Amino acid sequence: xxxxxxxxxxxxxxxxxxxxxxxxxxxxxxxxxxxxxxxxxxxxxxxxxxxxxxxxxxxxxxxxxxxxxxxxxxxxxxxxxxxxxxxxxxxxxxxxxxxxxxxxxxxxxxxxxxxxxxxxxxxxxxxxxxxxxxxxxxxxxxxxxxxxxxxxxxxxxxxxxxxxxxxxxxx
Amino acid sequence: xxxxxxxxxxxxxxxxxxxxxxxxxxxxxxxxxxxxxxxxxxxxxxxxxxxxxxxxxxxxxxxxxxxxxxxxxxxxxxxxxxxxxxxxxxxxxxxxxxxxxxxxxxxxxxxxxxxxxxxxxxxxxxxxxxxxxxxxxxxxxxxxxxxxxxxxxxxxxxxxxxxxxxxxxxxxxxxxxxxxxxxxxxxxxxxxxxxxxxxxxxxxxxxxxxxxxxxxxxxxxxxxxxxxxxxxxxxxxxxxxxxxxxxxxxxxxxxxxxxxxxxxxxxxxxxxxxxxxxxxxxxxxxxxxxxxxxxxxxxxxxxxxxxxxxxxxxxxxxxxxxxxxxxxxxxxxxxxxxxxxxxxxxxxxxxxxxxxxxxxxxxxxxxxxxxxxxx
Numbered sequence: 001x002x003x004x005x006x007x008x009x010x011x012x013x014x015x016x017x018x019x020x021x022x023x024x025x026x027x028x029x030x031x032x033x034x035x036x037x038x039x040x041x042x043x044x045x046x047x048x049x050x051x052x053x054x055x056x057x058x059x060x061x062x063x064x065x066x067x068x069x070x071x072x073x074x075x076x077x078x079x080x081x082x083x084x085x086x087x088x089x090x091x092x093x094x095x096x097x098x099x100x101x102x103x104x105x106x107x108x109x110x111x112x113x114x115x116x117x118x119x120x121x122x123x124x125x126x127x128x129x130x131x132x133x134x135x136x137x138x139x140x141x142x143x144x145x146x147x148x149x150x151x152x153x154x155x156x157x158x159x160x161x162x163x164x165x166x167x168x169x170x171x
Numbered sequence: 172x173x174x175x176x177x178x179x180x181x182x183x184x185x186x187x188x189x190x191x192x193x194x195x196x197x198x199x200x201x202x203x204x205x206x207x208x209x210x211x212x213x214x215x216x217x218x219x220x221x222x223x224x225x226x227x228x229x230x231x232x233x234x235x236x237x238x239x240x241x242x243x244x245x246x247x248x249x250x251x252x253x254x255x256x257x258x259x260x261x262x263x264x265x266x267x268x269x270x271x272x273x274x275x276x277x278x279x280x281x282x283x284x285x286x287x288x289x290x291x292x293x294x295x296x297x298x299x300x301x302x303x304x305x306x307x308x309x310x311x312x313x314x315x316x317x318x319x320x321x322x323x324x325x326x327x328x329x330x331x332x333x334x335x336x337x338x339x340x341x342x343x344x345x346x347x348x349x350x351x352x353x354x355x356x357x358x359x360x361x362x363x364x365x366x367x368x369x370x371x372x373x374x375x376x377x378x379x380x381x382x383x384x385x386x387x388x389x390x391x392x393x394x395x396x397x398x399x400x401x402x403x404x405x406x407x408x409x410x411x412x413x414x415x416x417x418x419x420x421x422x423x424x425x426x427x428x429x430x431x432x433x434x435x436x437x438x439x440x441x442x443x444x445x446x447x448x449x450x451x452x453x454x455x456x457x458x459x460x461x462x463x464x465x466x467x468x469x470x471x472x473x474x475x476x477x478x479x480x481x482x483x484x485x486x487x488x489x490x491x492x493x494x495x496x497x498x499x500x501x502x503x504x505x506x507x508x509x510x511x512x513x514x515x516x517x518x519x520x521x522x523x524x525x526x527x528x529x530x531x532x533x534x535x536x537x538x539x540x541x542x543x544x545x546x
Contacts, residue, residue: 044373048366055370060370060527061370120369122370124377131233131237
């Protein structure tokens with residue numbers, strides 16, 4: 001069969017719709033299926049060209065980005081403006097989530113590596129949701145808290161391990 | 172040689188075409204702006220009223236939405252309630268307002284002639300003391316202004332009834348769409364920002380529009396309360412037109428500094444003419460100045476309803492009134508100051524936002540160039 005006609009009568013797969021994609025992002029796992037439609041209108045879909053800056057270190061941070069397609073490079077700059085690459089993120093990954101709940105300057109810079117579609121969720125939208133649909137906001141915040149506390153736990157363990165390591169080296 | 176001629180001809184034709192099209196674009200651009208201006212001229216007031224209505228109804232609609240009623244349905248509910256309110260009070264309200272307006276128009280010459288009398292006495296006493304202002308005919312100016320105002324009111328009353336009819340159609344429609352799609356309109360506008368500035372634009376638009384909504388709501392509620400208090404205070408006396416005077420005081424109260432003074436003039440004048448100098452007149456003066464302005468407005472309403480962010484320098488207030496009056500007449504005078512305050516709110520929010528995120532490490536680059544040693 002001609003591939004042109006392949007998909008025409010099939011309804012869109014779950015992963016292909018925006019809601020289906022969002023349901024798999026860890027922050028939104030607590031959401032129920034009927035909330036996804038609301039979430040689709042809450043987030044902003046932005047398209048980036050290769051080598052476009054998403055944000056720079058020190059910018060006012062006000063939300064998180066989820067990568068739907070493409071790649072994003074996360075890096076820091078030192079005093080001599082040299083870049084140090086920290087990670088390359090792929091579709092399904094997200095970044096900047098720590099500024100979603102409390103405003104803070106960005107601690108890293110993000111730049112796209114290729115044509116990229118990013119989904120942005122920002123604090124102001126979350127605040128508006130909290131007054132209008134407190135239930136949905138609670139579920140988003142619960143997911144966010146869960147994820148951040150898991151990370152915090154992992155970081156605590158890592159710090160303890162490093163501490164032990166340096167203690168061992170000293171003695 | 173032949174080629175050269177052809178080049179020359181081509182150059183000539185291109186230049187002619189360029190100049191012609193430039194002229195055409197220029198003239199059509201000016202026609203287009205004229206067209207746009209005349210097309211939009213009647214829409215200014217309905218749009219403004221619709222915006223104000225939308226701002227006032229938005230908290231109510233949102234509170235309905237919180238109870239899991241879809242937004243569109245919530246807006247329809249609010250509109251239904253407001254329409255029902257108008258329907259029940261409408262009959263009584265319209266005849267009452269019409270009677271009052273008609274009797275005011277017939278009484279108007281009496282009040283102005285009395286005002287002119289007061290002024291003449293005052294003028295005579297000034298002129299005896301300061302002979303050099305003899306040329307200035309204050310009485311005549313006031314008299315001709317008053318006559319103009321009366322004839323304007325007589326001519327405009329039927330016309331404004333027509334305008335009122337079109338407002339009653341346009342304002343609900345506009346405010347319905349502002350209420351329903353206001354968020355999406357803002358989102359659409361903000362999403363036009365380039366990727367690099369999108370996040371900041373989005374955040375700022377949220378902060379500014381929140382402040383703005385609070386400010387507009389606060390101003391309107393303040394004016395309504397002042398109007399109601401003045402109406403109630405005046406109806407305790409024997410003065411006529413208490414509701415109209417209260418309405419006037421409320422509307423002029425939207426203008427800081429100048430508005431309250433203008434708002435109390437007709438009330439005190441009518442009281443002086445109808446009731447004479449006596450206890451009631453002093454009560455009315457007291458009501459306007461001490462109760463409405465000093466106690467209620469300054470000590471209670473402004474601190475509670477309006478943040479100090481929106482305070483304008485008196486000089487800016489006067490500039491806004493004069494410029495607003497130049498652009499849009501009386502309506503411009505009333506809304507000039509709130510619009511200037513809105514600009515100030517936006518400006519201050521942006522500055523505040525920038526300062527909140529200006530951390531020492533973002534300034535590092537500049538320090539590095541001036542030989543600053545990193546800590």
